[in-house]
Amino acid sequence: MTxxxxxxxxxxxxxxxxxxxxPRPPLGAAARAALLILAGDGDWGVRAEAGRALTAAHDGSSEFTxxxxxxxxxxxxDVRACTAEAVADGVDRTAAVADALVALLDEDDLGTRLNAAYGLLRRDDPRTGEAIERVGPLSRPGFEHDHRLSAFWRWKWDREDRSAAE
Known part of the structure; x- marks a missing residue:
């Protein structure tokens, strides 16, 4: 083996x-094809890195989605976790990606659940409130400065303020 x-x-x-x-130039045909092949690699680490790169280079195509x-x-x-982390801030706003994020709210890994809920919040998805609840407690030792939890608190406060004003 080489x-x-x-x-x-x-x-x-x-x-x-x-x-x-x-701004990032679009991927060339060869680079695009290589990323799509790497996303199907037999090694989970290769697929995870391909997921990050595909999300960063998303060209709006249904193939990438x-x-x-x-x-x-x-x-x-680990592939789900790495891809969810990249997708949380990604540009793809399709229903298919949002639905896949909702499915990740049942993961055992807190980081994956945080990224899934954060991705829904950033997409202004109507399931954001449910997603935040499924993450669990928002006050967690070691996560005091986590930007995702801060965004969840802000989201909740904005809704409470809006409800109080009405």
Whole structure:
């Protein structure tokens, strides 16, 4: 086996295919095809990195959305977690991605639940309130400065203020 065949090397490829210029130019056909192939790799770490890169380079295509949704439903918990983290701030606002985030609210991993609920909040999804409740207590040791929990508190306070004003 050669070095380029190892999952470690394949997991580094997605970042190499992206330009970090602002604004980011669209992916070329070869880079796009490579990311889509890496999203189906047999190694969970490669799929997780491909999910992050696909989310960052999302071109608005249904093909990218379908692959990202597939990664949010991946059998490997770490792939779902990494993809959810990327998707939370991602540009894809499709119902398919929002529905996949809702499904992640049942994950055992708190970080995945936080990212799923945060992704719904950022999409102004009508299920945000339920999502925040499913995350569990918003006061957690070690999470005092977590931007997601702060956003949940702000979201709740805004609704309480709006209700009080009415």
């Amino acid at each position: 070095g380029e065949d190892t999952p470690y090397v394949r997991a580094r490829v997605p970042d190499l295919l992206l330009s970090w210029d602002t 379908d692959v990202i949704v597939g990664l949010l439903r991946d059998p490997a918990v």
